[in-house]
Amino acid sequence: MARLNSKDIGQAVRQARRNLGVTQKAVALTCATGLRFVGELEQGKPTCQLGKVLTVLNTLNVRLTLELPPLDPKPKVKRRRRRSA
Numbered sequence: 001m002a003r004l005n006s007k008d009i010g011q012a013v014r015q016a017r018r019n020l021g022v023t024q025k026a027v028a029l030t031c032a033t034g035l036r037f038v039g040e041l042e043q044g045k046p047t048c049q050l051g052k053v054l055t056v057l058n059t060l061n062v063r064l065t066l067e068l069p070p071l072d073p074k075p076k077v078k079r080r081r082r083r084s085a
Contacts, residue, residue, distance in 0.1 A: 007044030009053065014042040016060040031055045
């Protein structure tokens with residue numbers, strides 16, 4: 001699965017909104033966010049608030065899937081050496 005970035009999410013939001021035939025203003029009013037936020041989200045602004053992004057995604061019925069990496073049977077974690085007194 002390809003890695004997502006803020007521009008990918010913004011493009012998905014814009015496409016979903018257009019597919020539904022609604023304006024940015026309508027999305028902003030429905031999600032209780034500002035019009036500026038919706039515009040910046042669609043432009044891929046990387047610092048948009050996650051909670052608001054999720055609200056917009058849910059409102060537009062966009063599903064976001066998270067995929068965890070496979071478990072490594074032998075994790076490569078370095079142990080710290082104890083300092084001798």
